[in-house]
Amino acid sequence: MAIDSRKVVVATAGFCTFLNLYSPQALLPVLSHEFGVGAAEISTIMTASTLAIALTAPFTGATADVLGRKRVIAAAMFAVVVPMVGAAFAADVQALIAWRFVQGLLLPPIFGVTVAYIGDEWPPAQVAGVAGIYIAGSSLGGFCGRFIPGLLGDLFGWRAAFLALAGLSLVGAVMVALLLPREKGFVRSPGLLASARQMLRHLKNPQLLATYGIGFGVLFNFIAVFTYVSFHLAAPPYHFSSTLLGLVFVTYLAGTVIAPMTGWMMARLGRRRFVLAVIAAWAGGALLMLLAPLPAIIAGLTFCAACGMLCQTISTGYVTEIAKEGRSSAVGLYVTAFYAGGSMGAFLPGLAWEWGGWPAAVAMVLAMLAAMAVIAALAYRRATA
Numbered sequence: 001m002a003i004d005s006r007k008v009v010v011a012t013a014g015f016c017t018f019l020n021l022y023s024p025q026a027l028l029p030v031l032s033h034e035f036g037v038g039a040a041e042i043s044t045i046m047t048a049s050t051l052a053i054a055l056t057a058p059f060t061g062a063t064a065d066v067l068g069r070k071r072v073i074a075a076a077m078f079a080v081v082v083p084m085v086g087a088a089f090a091a092d093v094q095a096l097i098a099w100r101f102v103q104g105l106l107l108p109p110i111f112g113v114t115v116a117y118i119g120d121e122w123p124p125a126q127v128a129g130v131a132g133i134y135i136a137g138s139s140l141g142g143f144c145g146r147f148i149p150g151l152l153g154d155l156f157g158w159r160a161a162f163l164a165l166a167g168l169s170l171v172g173a174v175m176v177a178l179l180l181p182r183e184k185g186f187v188r189s190p191g192l193l194a195s196a197r198q199m200l201r202h203l204k205n206p207q208l209l210a211t212y213g214i215g216f217g218v219l220f221n222f223i224a225v226f227t228y229v230s231f232h233l234a235a236p237p238y239h240f241s242s243t244l245l246g247l248v249f250v251t252y253l254a255g256t257v258i259a260p261m262t263g264w265m266m267a268r269l270g271r272r273r274f275v276l277a278v279i280a281a282w283a284g285g286a287l288l289m290l291l292a293p294l295p296a297i298i299a300g301l302t303f304c305a306a307c308g309m310l311c312q313t314i315s316t317g318y319v320t321e322i323a324k325e326g327r328s329s330a331v332g333l334y335v336t337a338f339y340a341g342g343s344m345g346a347f348l349p350g351l352a353w354e355w356g357g358w359p360a361a362v363a364m365v366l367a368m369l370a371a372m373a374v375i376a377a378l379a380y381r382r383a384t385a
Helices: 005-021 025-035 044-067 070-079 081-088 093-106 108-121 124-156 158-179 192-202 206-234 242-269 271-288 294-322 327-379
Strands: none
Touching: 005 070, 005 093, 005 108, 005 124, 005 158, 025 044, 025 093, 025 124, 025 158, 025 206, 025 242, 044 070, 044 093, 044 108, 044 206, 044 327, 070 081, 070 108, 070 158, 081 093, 081 158, 093 108, 108 124, 108 294, 108 327, 124 158, 124 242, 124 294, 192 327, 206 242, 206 271, 206 294, 206 327, 242 271, 242 294, 271 294, 271 327, 294 327
16 A cells, blocks of 8 residues: 655654654753753743744744745745754753744744645545644654653753754755645635735634634643643652653653544544543543552543544644635634643643642643533534534
C-alpha cells in the first residue's frame, strides 16, 4: 500500500510546530532555579509564545488566503529556527521571553495554514481523518519537545537542548520544502480587505463561535495541566529530575495513537455526543491527578492527553467543514481562540497555584471543562456528524 507523501509532510509540519512550542515545559523548574524566579513568572515563557500566536493568527490566515499555502508554510518553518537558536543563547529571563514571543509570531503560518491546506486538498469525507494524522504528528512533536529537552537538559544543559531542537526543526523545514505538493484546491482571496470581510462573516457563524470557544478551553487545559504538573512532580514527595519530567510526557503519546481514530468514532456517535463523552472522560482524568499515588497521576495525564487531542481533532476538522470560503481566515480565528486559551492556561492557573497549589490548578481545569460541556451541549444540537 503506497504511502501518501502529503500526509507524511502534513504530520511533519504538526510535529515541528509543537516541538518548538512546548520546548521549555519540562525545563521550567530548572529555568526557575537558574534565573531565580517563581513558578508563575517563569511560566511567562510559555505565555509569551501562545500570546504571540493568538495575536497574529487571524492575519496569517488572511495573508495565506491571498498568497497561497505551501510558500507560507515552508517560509515559516525555516524562519522559526532562528528564535530557537536565539533562546539557546538568552542571557536572562527577559531575553528568553522575547525570543519565545518571536517564535510564537512564526508558528501560526505553519499550523494554521496546514489545517487550511488539509481542508483544500482532501475531500470533506476525508478531512477528519487527515486532520487526525496532522494532530498525531502534533502530539508526537509535543512529546519530543518536552522529552528531548528534559533528557538533554540533564546531560548537557538546557541551552544545548534548545540547539538540538533547532536542528530538528531545520530538517523538518527542508522536508516540507521538498516534499509538500503545491496546492491544487486553493481558491485565492481577491485581497486582504476581502479576507477581513470574510473574517467578520465567520464571527457571525454560531457553529464557528462555539468551536472557537471549545478550542479556547482545549489549550487552556493542556497548558495548565502539563505546565504545573512539572512543578507538582519536581516538589516533595516526588523530586523528579528534568529527565523524569520529560518521561512523564510519554503520556502525551496517547493523543498520537488515538487522534487518527477520531473520524471513525465520531461517525458512530455523532459530533455532540462524542464531544460530551470526551469532555466527561477528560474530567475523570483531571480528578485522577488529584490523588497522591504516582500511577494515578500518570493515568490522569494520559486521559487528559488523549481527550485533549480528540477535542482538538474534532474542532480543527469542523472549522474547515463549516467554512466553505476563506478557510485560512476561519482557521486563523480558531487558532487565535485556541492560543488565547493557552495564554490564559499558563497564567491563571499560576495564580491558583500560588494560592492553593496543585489542587487549585486542577480545580480551574475542571471549571473550564464544565464550560466546554455547556457550549457543546447547546451549540451542537443539530451537528450529528
